Amino acid sequence: MVKRLFFCLFMWGMCSGLSAQILEGPLPFFRSFLDGNLTKITFPEPNEPGASGWDSKGNYKRKNRAAESVWGLQLTEGKEEIGAFYLPEYIFSTEDGLLIEFEYIMMYTNVGEAGVTDGICMFLVDATTNEYIGANLKYGAEGAGFGYTHRRSAHTDIRYGVTSITGIKGGYLAVALDQGHFKNWRFDNYEMRNGIPYGSAGIANIQSETYNTRSNVTIRGAAGRDEKVITTSQKTHRIQDGRWGFPVLITRHTGWNEKTGLEDPYSDGLRNKAGFRLNTQTGEYEQYVTPRIDKPFCIAGGKEFHHSGESAYRKAIIALEPNIVGGGFRITVTIQHETEKTVVIEDYTYPSSLQYTENGLPFQLVAGEYPTVVYYSNPPQTELALERPSKLVIGFMASTGQLTAYTNIIRNLRITPLYGASSEDDIYDHRRGPVIVRPLDNDVAYQLGGDRPNASYDNLDLTSFRMWIDEKHCLGNGVFEYEEEGVGKWKYDPESGEMMFFPEKGVGGEVVIWYDVKGKHTPYAEEKYRSSLAKIVINLIDDEG
Structure with a gap:
């Protein structure tokens, strides 16, 4: 599997009938x-x-x-x-x-x-x-x-x-x-x-x-x-x-x-x-x-x-x-x-x-x-x-x-606040079929220590992970599964930090979900230190013959 971090244009359709939180306001x-x-x-x-x-x-x-x-x-x-x-x-x-x-x-x-x-x-x-x-x-x-x-x-x-x-x-x-x-x-x-x-x-x-x-x-x-x-x-x-x-x-x-x-x-x-x-x-x-x-x-x-x-x-x-x-x-x-x-x-x-x-x-x-x-x-x-x-x-x-x-x-x-958690976009190439990725591996949160707070993946609260359908609609705290009809199912593991995607038969090209996360150490466990949005993009490609 090749992982590429880059900007990608995409279209994402919302699931009909889904009730999602709409969150706007203070930073991030x-x-x-x-x-x-x-x-x-x-x-x-x-x-x-x-x-x-x-x-x-x-x-x-x-x-x-x-x-x-x-x-x-x-x-x-x-x-x-x-x-x-x-x-x-x-x-x-x-x-x-x-x-x-x-x-x-x-x-x-x-x-x-x-x-x-x-x-x-x-x-x-x-x-x-x-x-x-x-x-x-x-x-x-x-x-x-x-x-x-x-x-x-x-x-x-x-x-x-x-x-x-x-x-x-x-x-x-x-x-x-x-x-x-x-x-x-x-x-x-x-x-x-x-x-x-x-x-x-x-x-x-x-x-x-x-x-x-x-x-x-x-x-x-x-x-x-x-x-x-x-x-x-x-x-x-x-x-x-x-x-x-x-x-x-x-x-x-x-x-x-x-x-x-x-x-x-x-x-x-x-x-x-x-x-x-x-x-x-x-x-x-x-x-x-x-x-x-x-x-x-x-x-x-x-x-x-x-x-x-x-x-x-x-x-x-x-x-x-x-x-x-x-x-x-x-x-x-x-x-x-x-x-x-x-x-x-x-x-x-x-x-x-x-x-x-x-x-x-x-x-x-x-x-x-x-x-x-x-x-x-x-x-x-x-x-x-x-x-x-x-x-x-x-x-x-x-x-x-x-x-x-x-x-x-x-x-x-x-x-974001200077010492808010930092999340990076994650873009993967993967053959068709079930996918397991680790989107948080290039993200960090902070912990007090020394002259300035220290940044590390180990400071992340993996259970604080939230999924977003798009830039405006959040599924809420503790919701770790999301299925879109005709596309597939996302499932996040709050213990390992792994994200799984199960595409429906015949689905190819790009599929996208957004997320945010925050730290586990005081004071950076507060909501104001939550990361801004990042996206997980999985580019499903045909098996090589």
Whole structure:
């Protein structure tokens, strides 16, 4: 028998007359985004909906473009688009931490295009009150802002095509699959945004243009709260809530070279040179390239895929661990490319206060036939202080710029408490006839011990196994048998952890059942630490002659 772990499209018919529990609500969360199930998912509107001009039909360009597709939840397809969604009913306590996993497709919409684009980000928003969520959650600047940050523009007339935009108010953190712009300092007549300055003469803390790479993982911090007062030698500036903050905290290049297509895997290349981290005490960026990346890869797979054995396969794994000393989180970001998992950012500590350079000070527009702008080439540093909120809500966005039509898709989204049980999909090839498999062998639960809880299969409570018909319908606790007419019978053994399947005569192809499980040790035996859904797929093939 060959066991293959990969993504698989399938159809599963429900048994007529079956009475199953319908469970939704608190974490864990799982959606494939392949079955049309978009319940309890909200698609927010933009701040300043007209801030980027008009489309050819006389409508505002700034709209939420998220829509279903056969490949998952498609966030963007064209130019100057944002697709955004968040999960308002899946608020989580920051005391537990969080593990976020999702597959993603990033590719040029038109094969002939090769312009600059942006990417996908996961964001967190303060959910302690309703001040920033519900109808109050609105996304920010498109393009390099990824919908998360603010943007300061020198143009106040919409006819110029670009005006200032408020970022996500109450935003706490954004982790981006960054094709190059989310990390960058922007400074011209059209756009000013905080970030890392590369190669611009006269700018403080400048970094070599060589390190201004595409294909990165980039993390930005919190939105500025309330009004910010910044005093310079010229005047005192008052900047409103959502129009300051969002500093770049850390960025790492993954090693892909846009000129050659791939760096030499036997040399360091830029993947172990092009990385920077904000010194939260001095407010300046310092080169930071830990851990080593031994195998270069592009953050975008570049085309659709079905399973992890394909070169285009991409999966993001984001771990947020509460930082007991000093607040914030310790953040680890891993990208799976094909079957290999590469840690790009490891144990980055997000503090509760920091210094950074605010590149969004109000400017002076000097009137004339061609208005000119007087602005600060070296704006001052300021403090951003924010204790980790006790509750956060999670969302996702993708963004494209002016030059490139790009398709961004998310699917198979799993969200669990950081030390919740972890379940992996299990896909088997098997000859026709009765089947016995062990789906939990690649799953783990946690037990307290040492500095951090320990993960092991031995920590699983085999009796906590629950079968699901599909993503919404659970058979309930202690129900270990399920039969579907015309397909076959599933039977789980809670003592051995084995799953048996008895197909009806003549049944072939794929048969599927879903499951979840949890740990047996306190506190991880609690329901909130139950795994997200995983599936068992058995591909019944004809006997070889």
